[in-house]
Amino acid sequence: MSHPLERLLCPGPRVVAGLMSGTSLDGVDAAVVRLDGSGAALRLETLGFVSRPYDAELRAALAACAEVATSNVRLVSQLHARLGDVFADVALAALDAAGLGPGALDLVGSHGQTVQHVPVAEEVAGAPTRSTLQVGSPAVLAARLGTPVVADFRAGDVALGGQGAPLAPTLDGALFAHADETRVLLNLGGIANLTVLPPGGPPRSAFDTGPANMVLDALALRLTGRPYDESGALAAQGTPDNALVDDVLAAPFFRAAPPKSTGREDFGAPFVDWLVGRGPSSPADLLATAAAVTARSVAEAVRRFVDPAPARVIASGGGVHNPTLMGRLAEALAPVPLETTAAYGLDPDAKEAVLFALLAHEWANGVRTGLPAVTGASRPAFQGSLTLP
Incomplete structure (x- = not known):
C-alpha cells in the first residue's frame, strides 16, 4: 500500500482548497484552485469560491474566545474542534461550486481562525515568549475531507523571531x-x-x-x-x-x-x-x-x-x-490611483482563500515561503504543518 505522501509530493498540477477566516470574525472563505509550477512560474486557476458567514452564536463564542477577559481553555479546545467541522462544510461547498467531489482534492491549506497573536515578546513563567494561535482543527478537516491538510502557517516564522504576518506577499x-x-x-x-x-x-x-x-x-x-x-x-x-x-x-x-x-x-x-x-x-x-x-x-x-x-x-x-x-x-x-484585484482577474473576496491554497501548494513543492524582509525572522521559515487523513 502506497504512503499518502506519495501522491501529495508528486510534481505537476494540484487541486487545492484554500480556507481563510479573518480577524473580523465574519465567516469562512473557501477557494478551490488548480495550481502548477512555483514562484514566478506559477500558474493558477480558481475553479470555485464560496463564502459562508458565521451564525450569531458561533461568532459570539469566537469573540469571547479571542478576548483575554472572556476566554477559557475549555472554550478554546471546543472551538478548535467545532471550527474544523465548519471549515470542512465550507470546503465541500466550494468543491460543489467547482463541480468536483472530495476525491478531486490533492491538498487543503487552512489558515484557521486567529484567537491570539503575540508577536512582541511577553514574559511567561520567567522567560520572554512570543506566540500565535489559530483554531480550526486540521485533524477534523483531514478526517472529513479525506485529504492531507497543511495548517498553522504563522508559527514557523514566529519561532524564528518574525511577526508571523502578513502572509499575502x-x-x-x-x-x-x-x-x-x-x-x-x-x-x-x-x-x-x-x-x-x-x-x-x-x-x-x-x-x-x-x-x-x-x-x-x-x-x-x-x-x-x-x-x-x-x-x-x-x-x-x-x-x-x-x-x-x-x-x-x-x-x-x-x-x-x-x-x-x-x-x-x-x-x-x-x-x-x-x-x-x-x-x-x-x-x-x-x-x-x-x-x-x-x-x-x-x-x-x-x-x-x-x-x-x-x-x-x-x-x-x-x-x-x-x-x-x-x-x-x-x-x-x-x-x-486606487484599484481592486478584479481589474487583474482575481476576485477581491477570494484572494486570501486563494493565498492559503498557494501556500499549501508551495509547502508540497518544498519551498520555504517565509519572507524575512517582510516579517523580521532570522531566516526563511518553512510555513505550515501537515496533518494526514
Missing part, C-alpha cells in the same frame, strides 16, 4: 509584480495590510497598517444590532471626528516602522470601548470616524514607508465593498 509577488512600476497590494480584511512590490522583483516589504473591517463591524453591531454597515451607508451620512482620528493615529503602533503586525490585541473590544467613550454620540459620525482611521492610516503608511511612491494601489478583501471606505481611501491616497 507570497501571492502578491507571484501574481501582481510588474516589470516597470512599483505597486502596493492592499488587503482590507479585519486588519488592513499592504505589500510593496518593486519593479520586477520580489516583495520588498509588507506589514499591517491598522484596523479595517474589524472595528467598523464591531461598531455596527454595537450601535445598530447589525453585523456590519452595509455598503458603508451609515458611515456615509456621518462626519469624522478628525481630532479623535489624530489621537488614534498617535498610538505607538502607527508610528512604528515595519516589520509590524497587529490584531485584536490592539484593536479588539477594549479599543472599541475606548472609541465609543471618546467619540461622537451619533452612530453615523462614529462609523465615519472609524472609516477615516483606516483610510488615513493606510495612506500615511504608504507615504512614510513606500519610496518611491507607487504607481498604483490594488485593493482586495471585504472592505472593497464599502464605497464609503473606498472613497475615503481614494481621497487620502491621491494622486496615487
